[in-house]
């Protein structure tokens with residue numbers, strides 16, 4: 001191997017086509033005669049459906065079909081509960097199309113298919129649905145009260161799930177504690193808002209019985225399995241392709257949203273391609289969201305700040321349905337002790353039904369909420385005990401020699417016990433303390449004050465369980481004609497640069513250029529074992545699967561090349577697309593090796609001549625392939641992680657508040673993070689930066705707002721404020737690389753890292769900045785200028 | 799279920815009108831529905847799918863194209879308003895031989911795109927700024943303002959800012 005590509009800043013293979021506008025997102029596909037679907041959605045948060053009249057709509061120009069719950073066959077059902085758990089009793093999931101009841105504004109009631117989207121929407125408007133609205137409560141604290149209106153009559157108190165997890169012996173720790181800090185924190189509901197909305201297209205070939213579905217999903221193989229089982233057709237007759245996908249961030253991992261079933265159904269019935277391209281409003285009112293939690297967290301400590309016990313009770317808004325089970329709440333409850341030893345933990349949550357859009361993971365998946373709770377509590381404990389914020393953390397961090405650090409009794413979202421596997425938590429804290437220049441901060445703060453500006457320093461530490469099972473696979477084949485290496489894996493990409501990082505892994509083992517490694521992902525026709533892209537798992541799980549596969553292909557290649565060059569295997573080196581005899585200029589190209597390993601009958605080119613069964617080079621003392629030997633340079637292998645691997649990091653910021661405009665400026669933002677060995681630092685930094693931007697968005701801008709009737713009042717990009725470049729600061733990033741012992745590459749996930757600690761960091765900074773205005777605490781997000789105005793004005797008027 | 803034999807042309811529904819315009823240097827004449835958005839016209843009538851749609855209400859900038867030399871949002875215009883215009887889309891930016899324009903090159907160098915959905919909109923906006931301004935303000939703040947009409951949900955903008963600076967400096971040196 002000449003130069004190692006793992007760990008270097010290789011440019012992405014996928015860029016040029018995207019830069020030239022040659023990507024193929026779902027709505028870009030040229031499907032001749034394609035029909036368009038549009039939905040009639042509930043305008044009420046909770047209502048009885050008295051009647052649905054589609055007669056007029058059906059008669060309109062260009063309308064091809066109209067679907068209600070009465071003509072969708074076995075799709076008229078409650079959609080599957082994807083992740084069951086004992087703590088949910090009779091979990092409620094959505095029906096494909098509403099029957100009798102609607103449970104949130106935006107729930108799909110009718111699907112119209114017409115020759116174009118304009119006519120489909122016209123007809124959808126003319127469908128007449130008669131509703132009888134019911135009382136609703138969207139506030140989760142009120143929704144659990146005895147007289148609150150119920151979302152589902154089956155669930156008193158609107159409680160969807162209730163789970164307590166215990167680690168250590170919390171009761172006796174609570175009794176022993178010398179100091180208790182108790183706070184309440186609240187994180188608002190947000191939404192992934194990928195720039196490409198959710199989309200799906202399908203075509204059914206009646207002759208072969210093959211159903212092809214293009215789905216802008218993070219989980220093509222899950223979609224394939226789901227479609228096959230719901231439609232009761234052979235998996236091999238269903239091909240699901242996730243082409244280019246314009247961002248996902250969790251929203252595109254859950255299957256099925258109703259359109260993902262109904263579009264294929266329509267395609268099968270109508271014999272023409274059908275597509276549904278969600279519009280932005282629909283993305284707000286019908287695609288899954290996340291974040292709302294209210295935590296009551298208590299830290300039980302000694303006088304010098306050693307936290308010996310933690311108690312947390314939180315409410316988790318699950319929306320109208322709970323198809324994804326308790327995953328988010330479970331991640332939050334198992335991440336609640338952050339990077340700290342805290343050996344005794346009592347954590348309980350209740351998931352609450354509200355008549356709102358269903359909650360499933362959005363980048364972060366419970367971690368930002370848990371981080372906000374523990375970090376705001378740590379700051380408070382520091383203040384109450386008169387200990388510096390860095391120091392209180394130092395007194396509680398898990399030290400390097402304590403890994404692996406188990407939290408017995410806490411079960412993570414992969415069903416396995418939590419064990420923090422590795423890290424250098426102290427080093428990260430020291431580094432951020434230096435980089436944010438803590439020593440000079442008081443002087444800066446004072447200077448700013450003299451100019452009417454209020455400066456604050458914010459700090460928050462986070463951990464991130466990543467790389468969850470069950471498994472992924474990799475398939476690698478060296479192409480006989482070109483020598484290019486084809487790699488397949490089952491999960492899909494939404495901009496994370498999988499094609500490049502996976503190519504780097506393979507290039508190192510096979511001694512080829514990264515550009516000569518061609519990845520196909522997200523196409524069940526190319527590779528059909530695997531799970532999905534979520535929980536920062538692609539690099540960890542698929543990455544290691546591909547690495548293991550590459551080792552096998554490497555071995556086969558060396559063996560065949562040694563045979564061809566008539567030397568021992570240990571004399572073969574793979575580099576520059578060739579197998580070389582060490583310290584010589586004798587070599588053979590990988591293309592030739594690949595050709596030679598496939599005993600041929602016909603010679604199409606020079607290399608093939610050498611491989612035909614009649615060529616002198618071929619062996620004549622037995623069959624062309626030995627027993628058990630397969631032709632070609634090809635292999636498949638799998639990786640199944642023994643447990644999640646825990647990445648971590650710490651953020652710090654200097655924020656500035658303008659007393660007049662109440663605007664917050666982030667003057668400096670620095671972070672240290674550790675995701676184990678980095679395959680491609682540029683891509684890692686891109687992931688972290690994108691996460692930070694989403695974190696800042698949640699910290700200061702984004703909130704899905706419901707009015708009392710359960711309508712989202714800001715279901716558009718004008719009122720739901722996604723930051724532009726003018727709102728996102730420069731971020732200084734520092735890497736630590738502590739390899740995990742859990743997988744061969746020593747990598748941990750990084751997809752969600754950036755967004756976890758951001759809100760806690762900003763809140764910490766603002767609390768520091770505005771101390772003199774009545775010591776406000778900023779324990780809810782987003783922290784808007786009006787909240788700051790209230791703090792400043794109420795303090796100066798009082 | 800209706801049987802389909804002869805589908806009406808899916809995109810010339812209702813009242814139509816003729817538009818003629820220049821698209822990436824080529825004259826185009828078409829009969830279009832008076833309701834059709836320019837973004838849909840570009841994507842589905844002209845087949846230029848590099849122009850993306852993120853919001854259809856003028857906020858995200860994904861649909862940005864260059865009309866008569868100025869960057870414009872194609873989702874807030876109707877196709878019929880395009881009569882007589884000179885329209886340029888992302889497909890016209892790279893060189894004829896397929897090699898990248900300096901701003902595209904810089905995006906690639908700086909890892910300024912992830913999913914790439916927002917990217918054509920950014921590029922069109924930036925290209926028009928480059929063409930219309932003798933001098934680009936390459937301070938962080940200047941570039942942030944320059945791209946403040948485009949949303950990106952993936953990158954956090956930092957690398958886009960670097961890419962704009964990189965390309966602007968290279969282009970200005972050339973002048």
Ligand code: FES
Pocket residue numbers: 850851852853854855856857858859860861862871872873874
């Ligand atoms: S699609 Fe035109 S601005 Fe968003």
Ligand code: FES
Pocket residue numbers: 195246247495910911912913914915916917949950951952953
């Ligand atoms: S790269 Fe995905 S939205 Fe910008």
